[in-house]
Amino acid sequence: MLLRHTPTEIKEREALTVNPAKTCQPIGAMYAALGIHGCMPHSHGSQGCCSYHRSALTRHYKEPVMAGTSSFTEGASVFGGQANLLAAIDTLFTVYSPDLIAVHTTCLSETIGDDLNQIVGKAQEDGLIPPGKRVIYASTPSYVGSHVTGFSNMVKGIVRGLPEKSAAKSDKLNIIPGWVEPSDMREIKRLAKEMGVPVTVFPDTSGVLDNAMTGRHEMYPKGGTPVADIVASGGNKHTLALGAFASEEGAKALEVKCGVPFTTLDLPIGIAATDRFIQKLSVISGKPVPESIADERGRLVDLITDMQQYFWGKRVALWGDPDQLVALAEFLVDIDMRPVYVVSGTPGKAFAERMEKVLADIPEAKCKNGASADMFLMHQWIKNGKVDLLMGNTYGKYIARDEATPLVRVGFPILDRVGHTYFPLVGYAGAIRLLERILNALLDHKDATCPETQVELTM
16 A cells, blocks of 8 residues: 655555554453353453443444453552452452453553463462452453454463363363354354264353343353363363464463364365364264265255356455455355455464465455555555455445445444344355355345346336
8 A cells, every 4th residue: 555755755554554454352352251151351451441342342242241340540550450450350259259250451451561470369369269260361462463362362361271181081172163253153063063073162152142032131141161161171182273363372272281182274164164174073073974964065065056157256355354264265266256355454474374375366366464454455455456245344334335335244343234143154054144145245236236127126
């Protein structure tokens, strides 16, 4: 992207970020913590930060998000927040009685240098943590990485604080699902159950952020992975980390701590990535793939075959989280669409390397990630070369409006549509749902802009 510097000189944009394609780490940490049953997330920083993080999750998931805050004032900002956090731990266990408190930091507490390990240790020494209760923690400064980084860091915090090594290995598999919707976590568990493979999925926000209406507020919904299951995960057979950015670091930490080997896979979005997930489940567990799952795949292939003429050659612009973009771009290439622009605000060289392989057969494709990869850059690319479809979160609606281009909302956050928490995109069934949305967006746009179609519809 170029900015005018002087009348005779053009400079590449270096420092300015316009409408970043990411949000801050604590949101991801809070989301991961909500995937543990009976857990109270706690934001170690100002009350305003916690309010924003809760609001962002509530607006996306349409469910109340509970969390504590250390409520920093001027004194804590100067002298440190240890007293605030100790008081918060005492209050949360006394008043709200969680099984677990998951503390994450904010920019403020990171900048002044609060040591969570030392503070939590002091809380234990002072008897502020009741018997049978636990406090885990993660460092999540907002000025580094993105919400995906925060999710990954909290997963590492979960592994650091909960699993215990066991000499006897069980036949269960651990699955770290990455940042996906509650419906996706539910679908991952369904596929494993269909294959007869016992699994522990953590974190698991199904039944927490897509909970049934009961007529009364529940501080701790019935969903989420039980603490006991996570503790026992150190004795499980193998770990599948779905998504290198969100899940791999947690799987590595579990291997180091408890000796549980792991495999990193792409998120099972689309046909090829789901194939790899199902095959790996089968190989590790020794269980054959049942006919019911083969039939699901067959229906997906049938849909792709029937509607190929609508997919072929369509140019697509994508933005969002790196793990989702890798699998999504691969799926689009598989059905002969052309993902020509890809933007992610999450930094990491591995993303560019992986996307280069996925987009190898699309020479005009452009891909960028990191702080300078923002929605302004995406819009400029589209101005210079039109696309047929946009795929990403809600913040792309302004580009869709300006360019009169259909938008399929995927990723985080989605603030102006419903259904994303209830209908999965992972697995073969999720791919069918995704193709339905792509087809409807393309055909609705064609109906709205093609005079011949409008005449036919009015006759």
